[in-house]
Amino acid sequence: MSARSLFAALAVLAALLPGCRRETPLAPVDKLEQTANGLYAAGEHEQAEAGYRKALELGAQRPRLHNNLGNALARQGKTGAAQAAYRKALELDPEYLFAMNNLVLALYRGGERDLARQFLSKAQMNWPRVSFFYSTDGYLRYLEGDRAGALAAFQEAIRLNPDAAASLNNVGALLLESPVPDQDPLPFLMRAIEKNPENVLYRDTLGWYYFKKGMFAEATIEIGKAFLYDPKNLEVRVHFATVLEWIGKEQEALEQWTKVLELADDERVKRVAHEHYWDLQGRGVTASAN
C-alpha cells in the first residue's frame, strides 16, 4: 500500500469516527437555547427565562422556545405569563402536543379548571393514543380527590405506553394508599424505577412500599438512595428518619427528626416529627456530638 493510499484511508477513517468530526458551530439562537435549557435543568428558572427571551428576541419564533419559556415561567409561579407562552407556541404549531399538555396544567393551576378540562377533553378526543394526556387527566383527578378516576386514567396511560414512568409510579402510590388494593403496587413501582432510576420520588415510593410490608433492608436502600439524590426533599427525609428508627439507628433518626422540625412549614409534618423526636428523647436517645 502506497503512502498516498494509506493517508487517504486514514482520512476516511478519521471522518467516520465521531470524535474526529469537525463540529458545525451552533447558531447564536441555538447556543442561547442550549444554555437556557441547562439553567432550567439546574433549577435556575429565572435565568433560564431570560435566556429563552433573548433567543426569542433574536427573531427565532420557534414553538419549542415558547414552550420552554412557558415551563420556566410556570416554575416561578408566573402562571398567566406561562399560559401566554404556551398559547404562542400553539399558535405557531397547533399540533404541538407538549405545549397543549402544559397549557392544560397551567390553566388548571391558574384556577381556570373548566377551561383546562375542556382543553384536555379535546386533546384526548383528537389524539386518543397519546399517553401523557391520560397521565395529566389522572393528575387532575387526583388533585380533585377522585382517586378511582385518577387510578383509571393512569392505568390507561400505562396501557398506551407501558414505559410511562410517572403514571407507573402514580398507580403504585395510589394502590399503596388504598386500604384494600385490588392489585399489588410493586410491579408498577419497580417498572417506574427501571425506566427512571434516578427519580427521587419513584425511589421513595418504592422504599415506602417496602417499609409498609416490613421489608426494612430494602426500604433502607431505596429511601436512602432517594435521600442521597435529594436531601432537601422533606417528605423523603421524614421517610428516611422513620426507617432509621425501625432499623435501630435511633441516634441518626433523632438527628433527621431534628432537621425536619427545623425545616418543616407544614403543621402535619411538624406534628409527626415532634412526636417521633420526643419519643426518642423520652427513651434517652441523644444526638451525636458531630
Next chain:
Amino acid sequence: MRYQRPEPRRNDSRAKDDKRLNWRLIRVSYFAVKIWGAILLLLALGVGGSVLYSRSRGTESVVGRLVSLARRSVDQRIALITSSPEEADLVEQRFATLTFVSGRVEIQRATDLAWKGGQDGMRLASGDRVRTFSSARAEVGFDDGNVLRIKPDSLIVIGDLTENVRTKVRKSSVRLLVSNIEADIKKSVVRGSQFRLEMPTATAEIDKARMSVEIRADKQSQVSVYSGQVDLDTGSQRVQVTDRKTVMISALKEITSPENLLPAPRVTAPRPLETFPSATGGVVISCAWEAVSGARAYRLEIAGDRFFDKPVVSRDDLRVTAFATPSLGQGVYHVRVAALDAQGRTGDFADPVPVRIVVDRQAPFIEIQKFVVLQSGRGREVLVNGRTEPGATLSVGGRPVLVDETGYFSAVLKGLAVGQAEMEILARDRAGNLKSLVQRVQS
C-alpha cells in the same frame, strides 16, 4: 498405455507469478521477531487470563458478563433468523436476583458445571440452577416484583427471562425439579406477560397468584393456590385452579379435582408497624385475629425475619382466635396467622404484620410552666400547665389531666381539701416509667 491429456489451465498466470514475492528471500530482523513474539505472548496471556477469570467468577465478572452478553446477542440473532415473521420481535434478556439466603444454598451457572455458594444479591440468568440443602432457604426476586421462595431440599432452574423490546411483554419461567416452593406472582403492568412454572408432569401458567408447589421424589406434585388463578396443563388434561384450592398431579399426569383451602384470617392485633415500649426489656404481645369458618385450629408464627426462617413463636394448635406471646425482647418482629382445616392442611397466611419492641428505661420529664394557687369564694383552685413526654398519661393531685400530642397539658383544679399542703404531679410514659413532682399549695 492410454495417453493422459493435460488439464486445460483456466488462467495462465506464469507471467504474474514471476512478479510475486519470493518468501524464501524475505529477511526479518531478530529484533522484529522479538517484538512480535512479545506482543503475541501478551495477547495470549490476556485472552487466557480473561477466560480463566470469567470461568472462575461466572457471569459476576465483567469479562463473564461481556462473554454472556455476546453469547446472548448471537442467540438473539439466531432466534431472529430462525423464527417466523410474527415472532421476529427482538427480545431482551432479563435477570433475577437471589434476595435471601439462609443455610446452604448453591448456584450452578448455565455456563458452568461447578456448584458455588449462593449469596444475597447474586444475579441469576436463564439456565442457572439454584439448590437448597436441608434447613436452607432462598428467595429469588424477579425484576417485575414476582417472588419465589425456595424451601429446604429443593432444586430449581431459571428458564425464560425475556422482554419483548417492542411490546414490552415479559416472559418468565422456572423449572421445578424435586422442590418445595412458594410463589407470589403479581399481575403484570403489561398485558400478555406471563409467568410459567414447569413441573415434571405439568406446566402452570400464572397471571397473578399466591401459591405453593411441592414436587415429591415420586414426581407427584401438589399445587395450592391461595389467591389468584393458575392454569395447569399436563398435555392430556387442563385444569384451572383458582382462589384457595389445592390439587394433586400424579406421576401419570392425572390431576385430582380441586379441594378447598381455608382463607387467611384477618389479624386485628397487633396493628401493622405498632411500637411496644418496654421499661423491662420484655413485652407480651397480644395477638388476635378474625375466626375462619371451617378452621379446626390456627397456626401462629412470630419471627425476627420476614421470611419466618427461625420463628421465635410457632404454634399450630391454637383453638381460639387470640394468643398472648411469651415475653419478647427488644427488636423487630413479624406476626402471621393461618387457619388449619379438618385434614390439618394449612390455609393461606395473612400478610405478615411488622411490629417492634423498644426499651425505654427513662422516666418521662415534667416541665411546669405555671402553677398558681388561687383563693376564691368557693375555696382554693390550682391553675397548672406545662409539658411532658408526648404519649404519657398525667395526673395532678390524683386527678387525670389530658396531655395533647405535643406533650402540653393545662388544667384548673378546684375544690382542694382544706389543709392540703402539697400536690403530686405524676407522669407515666408508654413504657410504664414514672416521674413524680410535688408542688406546695399552701404558703
